[in-house]
Amino acid sequence: MATVNADGDKYDVLIVGAGASGSVAAKHLSEAGFSVVCLEQGGYTASSDFPGADLEWELKAQRTWHPNPNVRGRADDYPCDVSDSDVNPLMWSGVGGSTILWAAHWVRFLPSDFRVRSLDGICDDWPFTYEDLEPYYRRVENEFAVSGLEGDPAYPAPYRPPLPPLPIGKIGHRASQGMDKLGWHWWPGPNAIASQPHNGLHRCTLRGTCLTGCPDGAKASTDRTHWPHALRNHARLVTGARVRELPVDAQGRVTGAVYVDRQGNEHQVKAGVTIVAGNGVGTPRLLQMSTSERFPDGLANSSGLVGKNLMMHPYAAVVGQYDDPLDSWVGPAGQAIQSMQFYETDESRGFGRGAKWQVMPSGGPMGLRAGYSGGANEERYGPNLHKNLAESFGHSFEWGLIAEDLPEETNQVSLDPDLTDSDGLPAPKITYKNSQNTRAMLDYHLARATEAHEAAGAKRTVATSLMRDCGWHLMGTARMGEDPATSVTDQWGRTHDVPNLFIIDGSTFVTCAGANPTATIAAVALRCVDHLIAEAKNQEAAS
Amino acid sequence: MTRSRANPAIDAGMRQTLAGLADLIVPAAEDMPAATEVDVPGEWLDRALAAMPAEAESGLAKLLTDVGGQNADTALQQVQTSEEDFNLLLAVVTGAYYLHPVVRDRLGYPGQTPHALLADADVSETPSYLVDGRLQRVKDRGPIFRPTPTA
Numbered sequence: 001m002a003t004v005n006a007d008g009d010k011y012d013v014l015i016v017g018a019g020a021s022g023s024v025a026a027k028h029l030s031e032a033g034f035s036v037v038c039l040e041q042g043g044y045t046a047s048s049d050f051p052g053a054d055l056e057w058e059l060k061a062q063r064t065w066h067p068n069p070n071v072r073g074r075a076d077d078y079p080c081d082v083s084d085s086d087v088n089p090l091m092w093s094g095v096g097g098s099t100i101l102w103a104a105h106w107v108r109f110l111p112s113d114f115r116v117r118s119l120d121g122i123c124d125d126w127p128f129t130y131e132d133l134e135p136y137y138r139r140v141e142n143e144f145a146v147s148g149l150e151g152d153p154a155y156p157a158p159y160r161p162p163l164p165p166l167p168i169g170k171i172g173h174r175a176s177q178g179m180d181k182l183g184w185h186w187w188p189g190p191n192a193i194a195s196q197p198h199n200g201l202h203r204c205t206l207r208g209t210c211l212t213g214c215p216d217g218a219k220a221s222t223d224r225t226h227w228p229h230a231l232r233n234h235a236r237l238v239t240g241a242r243v244r245e246l247p248v249d250a251q252g253r254v255t256g257a258v259y260v261d262r263q264g265n266e267h268q269v270k271a272g273v274t275i276v277a278g279n280g281v282g283t284p285r286l287l288q289m290s291t292s293e294r295f296p297d298g299l300a301n302s303s304g305l306v307g308k309n310l311m312m313h314p315y316a317a318v319v320g321q322y323d324d325p326l327d328s329w330v331g332p333a334g335q336a337i338q339s340m341q342f343y344e345t346d347e348s349r350g351f352g353r354g355a356k357w358q359v360m361p362s363g364g365p366m367g368l369r370a371g372y373s374g375g376a377n378e379e380r381y382g383p384n385l386h387k388n389l390a391e392s393f394g395h396s397f398e399w400g401l402i403a404e405d406l407p408e409e410t411n412q413v414s415l416d417p418d419l420t421d422s423d424g425l426p427a428p429k430i431t432y433k434n435s436q437n438t439r440a441m442l443d444y445h446l447a448r449a450t451e452a453h454e455a456a457g458a459k460r461t462v463a464t465s466l467m468r469d470c471g472w473h474l475m476g477t478a479r480m481g482e483d484p485a486t487s488v489t490d491q492w493g494r495t496h497d498v499p500n501l502f503i504i505d506g507s508t509f510v511t512c513a514g515a516n517p518t519a520t521i522a523a524v525a526l527r528c529v530d531h532l533i534a535e536a537k538n539q540e541a542a543s
Numbered sequence: 544m545t546r547s548r549a550n551p552a553i554d555a556g557m558r559q560t561l562a563g564l565a566d567l568i569v570p571a572a573e574d575m576p577a578a579t580e581v582d583v584p585g586e587w588l589d590r591a592l593a594a595m596p597a598e599a600e601s602g603l604a605k606l607l608t609d610v611g612g613q614n615a616d617t618a619l620q621q622v623q624t625s626e627e628d629f630n631l632l633l634a635v636v637t638g639a640y641y642l643h644p645v646v647r648d649r650l651g652y653p654g655q656t657p658h659a660l661l662a663d664a665d666v667s668e669t670p671s672y673l674v675d676g677r678l679q680r681v682k683d684r685g686p687i688f689r690p691t692p693t694a
Contacts, residue, residue: 052655053655054594055590055642055654056590056591056593056594056642057654057655058638058641059591059594059595059638059642060594062595062596063595063596110688110689111688111689111690111691112688112689112691114691115691115692118692119689119692129691130691131691151682153681153682153684153685153686153687153688154686154687154688155688156686156688156690165670167670168670168672173671173672176672176677177677180677180680183680183684185681185684185687186681187678187681188670188672188678205657205658206657206658207655207656207657207658208655209655216657325651329652329655330658331655331658340687340688341687343687343688344687344688344689364641364652364654364655365637365641365650365652366637366638366641380633381567381568381569381633382567382568382570382572383570383572383573385568385569385637386569386572386573386575387572387573389650390573390650393650393652394650394651394652
């Protein structure tokens, strides 16, 4: 029988998860004078561990630094059952969460993303608007060292990234020439990658290995941008702490957490308020593990929606090959340019909503995404190997397409009946099917992206649709709203069922936009935490 | 450059088998060297396997044992009857090949290195897209977003 150790300290706030949203919460709550403890199942990753400066970088990216935890299988990872999913969830367990491996595209949602029901007659509106969130975007953009260019007509003015844009490189220049010819929108891609020293980050060297962590300390990851501040303000960070349950008292309030350390011992942490920041898979998993007499279907789940409405941004890409050398391994990876030309809904296209496009570098000879190939065998070896590589390597880049998928309750995270993690806790089961709307959207966007390459002078294009390893963005599984019957939290992240339990990550998203979510996750987290701080004297807490 | 320790799971006989297969996978052509010219079955195989999943090593050892003793063309035909084996062979051989500095030099690939120009020019100078009118044309087309609806 495991030993349960009662932690003598009681904190004002417990945060579960030290990723993007948890880190924002820890920084700001500790700065406001709250006593904060954060439990993170993974550990720290030193920038010297990242393989980007290694000769064998591309090979190491295929396993040890792969974004799919089922491929990576590190001690800090937990498995996911994806047998009923078209998409594999991609994430990292550790201080910084998935910001350790993210591509750092920094993309605000648009005003229409918060009003999908009002504008397009489908899904639901968010309980706040772009204008409500805009001040928080501005604040977190400074924290995340966002490099970009003001004046983008795809966004309401003013939108002034704090740092100048990174170079768009030969690939960005070539891609923009095609967009210019077609009269389509493009803009230098905003990146949470420092173009000059800022908030503890160094200037980017354009190494282009962002997706396996930044060895140069230039990419924003919250272990670097937020935790130093939180720790200076006496926040306590416990790593290797896998939370298995959030207990509830007789009054229906969460009292803190029970977690398992790396030696298998159980501990209890008590806090007045608990914030869950495990994102779209981790958060519903924990709530579903936290059953009780009061919450037999999972903590804060009277709506039945915990785990449901999983959205994962199906991804497709078109690679274009060009005659002239483009040095297309040069970073950032990161994005060179982005386009919102086909972002807003146009019903004449035969589907609802849209997709943000981005130009990314192609990586080394093994390819930025080696799993995308799938050409005929004869093309892959012999003299054709050299011929094909000479035509593509350094001469190609991809237009990547992030499609907005619509919330469907059948797409969900549940507890697997058989699969467990290394501590015996039930693993998440991902059930996700691409919809007809998604397929129609991607078909349309792939055709347009092919046109964009052709306008830029591509001599050959290769389209890849609906790839499995694309589930970077995990959203919707504890949605926010005003009605407790149809939502899990209110607009401030407070769960309807439990007055001292908050969720502040991407699982609260009502719809998912067609753009990278981390900017919005960070802004929403800050908005929730600011409100918690302002209303602290009225906040119910566990005793 | 430090040489990796020789992988003991791949013995001399297996490496000889691999040499024949590797030169079919990566022959001398298009001004590029053959795999054995850059010691793919030797040091570079060891470096590649050290960076790849453990299953690559065990899978490769089994594959080479299964096809050993045949001429290279026959061996490759046999490997190709299994998609999994063929993919593994390609991954290991090309993974090792593209590590070699001579190969990278022929490709014009310096590796994922810090970019020399950044500190000097790219961030401080005005980007060309602001000078040649390319971005101004985007601005001149006006806003493309739908604003928050009123009431």
